[in-house]
Amino acid sequence: MRKIDVNHLKIYIVIELVVVSILCYILHFAFEKSGNSIALASLVNVNESVWEHLKLPTTSFILFALATYIVNRKIENYNVALCIKIIMCMILIPLIYYCFKMLGYENRLVNVASLYISVIIAEIYEYYIITRGVLDKKYNSTAIIIILIIQILFVIFTFHPLKLDIFRDSRYNSYGIIKNKEEL
Numbered sequence: 001m002r003k004i005d006v007n008h009l010k011i012y013i014v015i016e017l018v019v020v021s022i023l024c025y026i027l028h029f030a031f032e033k034s035g036n037s038i039a040l041a042s043l044v045n046v047n048e049s050v051w052e053h054l055k056l057p058t059t060s061f062i063l064f065a066l067a068t069y070i071v072n073r074k075i076e077n078y079n080v081a082l083c084i085k086i087i088m089c090m091i092l093i094p095l096i097y098y099c100f101k102m103l104g105y106e107n108r109l110v111n112v113a114s115l116y117i118s119v120i121i122a123e124i125y126e127y128y129i130i131t132r133g134v135l136d137k138k139y140n141s142t143a144i145i146i147i148l149i150i151q152i153l154f155v156i157f158t159f160h161p162l163k164l165d166i167f168r169d170s171r172y173n174s175y176g177i178i179k180n181k182e183e184l
Helices: 006-028 055-070 078-102 108-131 137-159
Strands: none
Touching: 006 055, 006 108, 055 078, 055 108, 055 137, 078 108, 078 137
16 A cells, blocks of 8 residues: 555545546436346445435445556555445435435435535545554454445345335335336
């Protein structure tokens, strides 16, 4: 791992923000456009529930991290930053969404805003984590394990969602993969 120049890091984070935002948009429609591909189901939203939308920034962050690793731009504390960004989005998206819902604002703009506000806050926090100094290697290993656990939870709850509001598709009032939307 190598230390990255602060100015380069700022540019990197802005690029990541743009790429992740575009990926979130593209991934939002990927399941339906793929003909409901089960291979994609664990990575992208399969319905319009809040839970399923947590996959969008998670998958986008992971794809960007893989691209970063492939081009050999290893950054100190990046695994920890990635893990924290994912967890922050998993907390902030429902928090923002349900706060607005409680205030009576439930529309697509609020849904999209909760996603992008969460991603922006997570990116700002990434800058802090990366610039704070080198963390012990055990934190990077732990971060990878946590990310894997989150991915496993996405798989489990995609195919076996709990009957809680966070898992409920607001459009069709159903849970999990909707097999035949015409019947609803």
